[in-house]
Amino acid sequence: MTLALRVAILTTMAVAAVLGLVSALVYVVVRAEFESSLDESMLRRADAAVNAGIAQTAISQGLPAQLQEIADVQIFIVKGGRLFASDDNTPDTVVPFKSYREVEVSVGQTPQSMRTVTINGTPYRVVAVQAGTGTALVVAQSMESIDRALERLQLILILSTIAGVAIAGLAGWAVATNGLRPVRRLTEATERVARTSELEPIEVTGHDELARLTTSFNAMLQALDASQERQRQLVADAGHELRTPLTSLRTNIELIGQAADSSDRQLSADQRHEIMDDVRAQLEELTTLVGDLVELARDEPMTRAPEPLDLADVVRQAVERVRLRAHDVQLDVDLRSWMVMGEPQLLERAVTNLLDNATKWSPPGGRIRVRLEDGVLTIADEGPGISPEDLPHIFDRFYRSSEARTLPGSGLGLSIVKRAAERHGGTVEVSSPPSGGTTFTLTLPETAPDE
Incomplete structure (x- = not known):
């Protein structure tokens, strides 16, 4: 059952x-009004x-049947605890009803x-009024006309209800179909995206909740398109x-x-050593590049369980690792404790990348200042610096300045640093x-402290 059909059915049931x-x-109010009006009329006539003395005349002489037919009523007399027909002085004869209420x-x-x-x-509607001592005048009038009017009213109400329900059903279906048109467009768009992978936005009309839903869907499509573009760019840059x-x-x-x-074409020992050194260097560069690509390909939030750690310990471990392979530079380290919640492996790799970058550009005998205070880690080198045109792109994937293209590296180290900072x-x-x-x-x- 479609949503439009459910809305139409619920609307029809409510109506x-x-x-x-x-x-x-x-029906109940009209019937009560008819009976009340008839009672007032009969009591007034009774x-x-x-007052006209008809009760005494009926007791002594009786009333002609023609008179009762003209008045469209039947008249009875209650006297001495017995019920008489107005045209017969014999008690309890041809009297169609008996009741103690008239007595x-x-x-x-x-x-x-x-x-x-x-x-x-x-x-018949029967009313009784006092007509003297020990006497009551009873008037009965047929309710056939009222019953026929009520039957007609009942038929009209039934037909009106059926017609109203039918109209409500059609109107509910039309309103639901028209109101859910943006939802159908969203459904068709999602099906198109799943079928063709085309991320074309949907036109937004109006300012209601459905328009907001359409706007959110378009924002999702744009985010998905941007993610796919980043993946395509990553694959293209990685291939390059x-x-x-x-x-x-x-x-x-x-x-070889x-x-x-x-x-x-035999190679000398020096040539073989040179070739093997080149192969090892290329393998090391390839391994580093693949590891960096795997790290950058993770667009999701932290999947490893974060833990509280001292950033000073992480920086200290990274400094010791870099110091082993950077013998021609000095590392001036001053660290203050700073507790953070995060992944120690990722943070250590980010700090190591920053230190390796500073080591690569520092002159022989240069000094690298490493400071950590109030959660701010600064790593300053004495290298030639970065040109102003390269500064805006220094954290982009695979971006390498013209000076760095002749040096080892993949252009991903600083991108990993940025990713680590954002994820923390x-x-x-x-x-x-x-x-x-x-x-x-x-x-x-x-x-x-309590986290």
Whole structure:
């Protein structure tokens, strides 16, 4: 069952319930009004008949049947606790009903009475009023006309209810179909995206909740398109960067193979060592590049369980690791404790990348200042600095300045630093004055003691 059909059915059921309740209420109110109007009319005529002495005439002489037919009523007399027909002085003869209520009126226990009885299959409304001591005048009038009017009213109400329900159903279906048109467009758009992978936005109309839903869906499509574009760019850049070490490896392997196949092309020991050193360097560069690509390909939030740790310990471990392979530079380290919540492996790799970058650009005998205070880690080198045109792109994937293209590296190290900072709720910035030197600033939020 579609949503539009459910809305139409619920609307129809609600209208049917309301119309049924209203129709029943109208029927009951009209019937009560008819009976009340008839009672008032009969009581007024009965009082007039008593005042005109018709009751005494009916007792002594009886009333002609023609008169009762003209008045469209039947008149009875209650006297001495017995019920008489007005045209026959014999008690309890041809009297179609008996009741103590009329007797109570005759003896003065109640001033009047009203009730409905059936005479020969026809409903009658019966009223009784006092007509003297121990006497009551009873008037009965047929309710056939009222019943016919109520039957017609009942038929009209039933037909009106059916027509109203049908109209409500059609209107509910039309409103639901028209109102859910944006939802159908969203459904068609999602099906199109799943079928064709085309991320075209949907036109937004109106300012209601459905328009907001459409706007949110378009924002989702834009985010998905941006994610796919980043993936395509990552694959393209990775293919470009992988091509260089793979080409070098293939060249060296082919050279070794040719030397092994031909006795005339034997390599000297120095040549073999040079080739093997080149192969090892290319393998190391390739391994680093693949690891960086795997790390950058993770767009999801932290999947490893974060833990509270001292950033000073992480920086200290990274400094010791870099110090082992950077013998020609000095590391001036001053660290203050700073507790953070995060992944120690990722943070250590980010700090190591910053230190490796500073080591690569520092001159022999240069000094690298490493400071950590109040959650702000600064790493400053004495290298040539970064040109102003390169500064805005320094954290982009695979971006390498013209000076760095001749040096080892994949162009992904600083991208990993930025990713690590963002995943830990921090920031990383770089500054490079014209006088030389580069300073990287990594800022991470502190973890509260009770966290």
